[in-house]
Amino acid sequence: MTDIKSLSFDGLSDEISKLNLPKFRCNQIYQWLHKDGVSSFDEMTNLSKSLREQLSANYYIADCIIEDKYVSALDGTVKYLFRLYDGEYIETVVMKYKYGYTICISSQVGCKMGCKFCASTLAGFKRNLSPAEMESQIHAAQRDLNVRISHIVIMGIGEPLDNYDNVIRFFKAVNDKRGLNISLRDITISTCGIVPNIYKLIDEKLPVTLTLSLHAPNDAIRSKTMPVNDKWGIDEVITACREYADRTSRRVSFEYTLIKGVNDSKECAVELAGRLKGFNSHVNLIPVNDVEERGNVRSSNKSVNNFCDTLKSLGINATIRRTLGSDINASCGQLRRKKKSGD
Numbered sequence: 001m002t003d004i005k006s007l008s009f010d011g012l013s014d015e016i017s018k019l020n021l022p023k024f025r026c027n028q029i030y031q032w033l034h035k036d037g038v039s040s041f042d043e044m045t046n047l048s049k050s051l052r053e054q055l056s057a058n059y060y061i062a063d064c065i066i067e068d069k070y071v072s073a074l075d076g077t078v079k080y081l082f083r084l085y086d087g088e089y090i091e092t093v094v095m096k097y098k099y100g101y102t103i104c105i106s107s108q109v110g111c112k113m114g115c116k117f118c119a120s121t122l123a124g125f126k127r128n129l130s131p132a133e134m135e136s137q138i139h140a141a142q143r144d145l146n147v148r149i150s151h152i153v154i155m156g157i158g159e160p161l162d163n164y165d166n167v168i169r170f171f172k173a174v175n176d177k178r179g180l181n182i183s184l185r186d187i188t189i190s191t192c193g194i195v196p197n198i199y200k201l202i203d204e205k206l207p208v209t210l211t212l213s214l215h216a217p218n219d220a221i222r223s224k225t226m227p228v229n230d231k232w233g234i235d236e237v238i239t240a241c242r243e244y245a246d247r248t249s250r251r252v253s254f255e256y257t258l259i260k261g262v263n264d265s266k267e268c269a270v271e272l273a274g275r276l277k278g279f280n281s282h283v284n285l286i287p288v289n290d291v292e293e294r295g296n297v298r299s300s301n302k303s304v305n306n307f308c309d310t311l312k313s314l315g316i317n318a319t320i321r322r323t324l325g326s327d328i329n330a331s332c333g334q335l336r337r338k339k340k341s342g343d
Helices: 009-018 024-034 049-058 131-145 160-175 195-204 219-225 234-248 266-276 301-313 334-341
Strands: 065-071 078-083 089-097 100-105 149-154 187-191 209-213 252-258 281-287 318-320
Touching: 009 024, 065 131, 078 131, 089 131, 100 131, 131 149, 131 160, 149 160, 160 187, 160 195, 187 195, 195 234, 209 234, 234 252, 234 266, 252 301, 266 281, 266 301, 281 301, 301 318
Parallel strands: 100 149, 149 187, 187 209, 209 252, 252 281, 281 318
Antiparallel strands: 065 078, 078 089, 089 100
16 A cells, blocks of 8 residues: 655645545645644544545555653653554654754664664664654654644654655655644754765755764774764765855754763864864764663763863864753664564
8 A cells, every 4th residue: 555644745636636536635635644643544534434444445644653652850851662564663752942842753764874882773774764654753742742843853763864865755744834834944964974965965955954973083083983984984074064054054063972082082172173164063062872782981071071162262163962861761772772672
C-alpha cells in the first residue's frame, strides 16, 4: 500500500483523481494528515464510512507509537522511544524554552557515520525514515503532551543529509500552511559534513539553519573521531559552510563536543578560532555525553569554560550548551541501543 502521508499535496491530488473523488476531498484529507496528525482514517470524521474504508484498503498512515517515555524531573524535557510500523525504533526529544517547544527528531533508523562519541551508530543502520515518519514524531509528541511545537531540530538518530530527498520533502510538508505551518527559519538541520549535499541544500534556497558537527580543529583529530572526515576534510567542509552562510544569509552553527585530552586544549581553541574567522558563525560547546561503550571522558568545567573564553577572546561567537534532560539520557541513540540489545 501507499504511504499517503508522505505524498505532497499535488501527489495526493493525483491519487484523489485516480479514485474519482471530488477535488475538495484532497484538502480535507491533507489537513487531517498534516494539520491534525491523525493516526487512522477512522479519525477523519467528515468523510463517509465507505470512503474511509476505501482509503484504508489502498493507503496506510505512517505513525509513531510510544514504546517508552521519560520525563526529566530537572527541567521537564521529554524523551520518547517510538516504535515504527516494521518494529524498528527511533528516539525523539521535546524541550521547553521561553519561546515555546522545540522537538529534536530522528531522520534515520540507526546511522552509518560511525562517529566515536555517538550512541546512534552502535545498534547499526537499518533504513531511512520517510517524510511521514519524520513528521509523525511531531504529531505523536503534540498529541501526547497537548502542546504546539514551533521549532524543529533534525539532530536525533541518523545523518539527515544522507536521507536528503526525504528530508527536503519533510521540510516542505511541515512548512505548508495547510499543515503544521512551521517556519523554515525555525528549523535546524545538523550534519557531520556530507559536503556535496550541503551545496545541494544551498541551491534549494530554503532558509533553514545549518549546524555542522565539527568537534575538532584539524584533520588529524577529526579523522580519529569522525570517519566522514576521511572523505571530506575539515577545510572542504568549512568552505562549504562559509558558502552556505554567504548564499543564504543564515548564521552557521558548529557543534563542538569537548572530550578530555582529545580536543579541549587551549591550542585546539586557538586553531579552531583561526579556521572560523571571517564569516557569520557560532560555536556551540558540548561536554561529551557518557556513552558506556565509547569510553570518552567529559572535559572538566574549568576546561570547558577556558575553551569558551579563548574562542571569545579571539572574536568567535561561542556558548556552552545548556544541558537538558541529563537525568533521562536525553542524547539520542541510547534507548534504541538498549531496546535492540534486550537490556
